[in-house]
Amino acid sequence: MHSPLTRRGFLAAGSGLAAATALPALSGCSLVAAADSDPHTLVVHSQLGTTSPGSPTYLAGLDRFRKENPGLKVKNLINGDDLAQVYETSRLARKEPDVVMVNLYDKTLAWTDVGATVDVKGYLDDWGLRDRVRPEALAAWTDAKGRLRAFPYFATNWPIAYNRALLDRAGVDAIPTTGDELIAAARKLRAKGIAPVTVGGNDWTGQKLLAQIIQTFLTEDEARHVYSTGDFGSRGAREGIEYFATLRDAGVFADKAQGLTSDLMTTQFNTESAAMESAMSSALAKVPEKVVRHTEVGGWPLADGAVHDKPTILRTYTLIGFWISPNGAKKIDAVEKFLRFMYRRDTVSRFIQESGRDMALRSDTVSTDFPLVAAAQKLGSDVSQVLLPDVYVPPAATQPLITATSTSFTRGTSAAKVRAALETAYRSA
Structure with missing residues (x-):
């Protein structure tokens, strides 16, 4: 490098x-x-x-x-x-x-x-x-x-924050733990005019969530290789990208997520316009008390065949x-x-x-x-930890990955194009 x-x-x-x-x-x-x-x-x-x-x-x-x-x-x-x-x-x-x-x-x-x-x-x-x-x-x-x-x-x-009051309003009985449950919850939330998962698809918050979802089918060693080299061609990486694209096109993420920033994401969750967000500790600390009372933290829902046995978080x-x-x-x-x-x-x-x-x-x-x-500090055996890629991504690829993230969150972008955008980000590294 x-x-x-x-x-x-x-x-x-x-x-x-x-x-x-x-x-x-x-x-x-x-x-x-x-x-x-x-x-x-x-x-x-x-x-x-x-x-x-x-x-x-x-x-x-x-x-x-x-x-x-x-x-x-x-x-x-x-x-x-x-x-x-x-x-x-x-x-x-x-x-x-x-x-x-x-x-x-x-x-x-x-x-x-x-x-x-x-x-x-x-x-x-x-x-x-x-x-x-x-x-x-x-x-x-x-x-x-x-x-x-x-x-x-x-x-x-870095868990997922779930607004139980909004989920209840939409008729979602339990926090989703699988991709199918997440898609079903997103449909019910949208029917009530509530954004499902808000995310800064145009900045680092989206990059981290994308990396987390891709790792659904990657072991820690495999994830380390992927983010060190930019080689997203392995079976696990391709399956993770396909899982992400499936969730995106099913309407899991907030509208126009590819243009949202971390500040807009936080605002949507804290004003109860969105039911879920990927929130690091500093964001959790800013959630208003009235929202905290009916918010729970947990992991990101898994797909069938995942290498993890519990929903995932970053740390x-x-x-x-x-x-x-x-x-x-x-x-x-x-x-x-x-x-x-x-x-x-x-x-x-x-x-x-x-x-x-x-x-x-x-x-x-x-x-x-x-x-x-x-509550996030106490998450233990209920979740599985995946790799935060920051220390493995070559510095020259960091900002290009943000651009690739925005492309990835654009609905309709094929899994193959998402993979190509991610790999292109590494070419100058």
Whole structure:
């Protein structure tokens, strides 16, 4: 796989990022300011700080950290989906922040390999923090060469949310567990003017649900091969695509799903315009209380001949981690104080209690104020877990897969054309 983050890739990325995009994204701070060389100033670059779930808890945590460490200043830089692009630009100038809080996905997959961030395994062990991390999270954040890319932090469960009140109104007696039951439920819901399954068919939410459905007939090893190579020609992959196309053309998904986004999906479910959605923990935490009262979580219904014996969910431990940059390695004492604080049990508990976040760290705290998140955490033998493909998809194929996803959710697109669109997304990888 050709990495887009080689020196040449970095330069190409930097030249393509207009100042109008990069500089305002740093909330008025220049890249020079972002790279404060003062050893008593820690620069943290995060997606938390605006409307992202957990932002109030994070900002309050920074205030507590500053009070506990009066001799250490903390600059907090905030970006949304363009964080990786902005970080790469700052790294090219050798003025990158010290710590980066972002998920393992797309561009970030190559960061440690090309020296944009450092292997943190030694720090984790030297600071005695390994036992705080769930083993599954350590495995997910470790690359093929044994390097730990970042300190794991946020995780997520990704079940299907079912609005029982809407299902009851349509005469659907039980949550569907098979494809036939799902199709029958969709027909009854549509007869009542209710959208069945809402999904962001034009963004990452649709991509994840599509991948989940395709894996109906794939073992974990087979799924890993499919999403690493883009080879959707195996019998299991073809059967999964055919299952998806059957559900789509039977009207299971909301109208014009190929044009919906994650925000529109969430709005449809939360306003009770749709009866079902594929909802990660952060979405479950936003469901209004009046809807929560008659919502249940479970897995995606299976087809006959599935390799799984229970409806499926997604789960990942790579949602947000703390990456250390080469600049951060020069201020490692300050970074250690910050990481120890963020790993403290009381800090972790606040994210669970106040924000409904799932964590990649060990904790006995339960999201009592976020009952759907707590219910998803408790899903055990009633569901089967399938592979989240993020860490296996080559970075160059990530965005093309979103385009292929929109094509896939367009009703009438044949299974063969869906397969071709998915495989085409890998040709530049």
